[in-house]
Amino acid sequence: MLRIISLPNLTVGGEFNYSDINATGRYGFGYYGGNGTQINPMTDFRQWWETGIDLKAQKADFFRTQSNATWNWLGGYTSNVPGNIVKPAYHDNIYWVRYKNYESDGRDRYFGNAFVNYKVGSFLNILGRVSKDDYNQVIEARYDVGSAGTPLYAKTLTNYSETNSRPVGQF
Structure with missing residues (x-):
């Protein structure tokens, strides 16, 4: 004073x-961002992700392709090449969330x-x-x-x- x-x-x-x-x-709060996009990757751990998800591979895939290369592609792994990365079925790559979303x-x-x-x-x-x-x-x-x-x-x-x-x- x-x-x-x-x-x-x-x-x-x-x-x-x-x-x-x-x-x-x-990070966002809550469960979803209202448009189906996961806004808080922490809700994915141990609830939705399979336990074998390699986060270092997720990081390498994102920085190598600058795309949403994730573990649950909608369409299949074989069609997922740089320039033609298909949309994820449910969960975005956590590095995509951090740097793009x-x-x-x-x-x-x-x-x-x-x-x-x-x-x-x-x-x-x-x-x-x-x-x-x-x-x-x-x-x-x-x-x-x-x-x-x-x-x-x-x-x-x-x-x-x-x-x-x-x-x-x-x-």
Whole structure:
């Protein structure tokens, strides 16, 4: 708390906070992304994947072909060659999810308050406070062509603003 004026009967001050948070590649939450695409690969482990899935091979396949080369192709392994990678039946390669079906978000936020406290006498204190909370947020989701689900790009912009004021008399 910053006290700007501090006299025997009058105190003026406030607080101010600012945050600028940005991220790329956070995993989604929940079970599915709403279009059939797995948005959180952690839900695949031990529930849907067979236990012999080689994650190092999944990584090598993705970086070699830059495609969604996965273990459950829709159509068969023999037709899966660079330039003609078929769509997965149910589950995307986890590196495809990280580098092609990624989410990005950012929030620019400030909040704080200002107050005036006046001591009228030994029996009465009057306090007035104004608080403010504002943020702007962007969330982008991507599901690339070749994903198990329907390809899409979605962008959500959110603006929020709240102001509160409160006079208080203390006896």
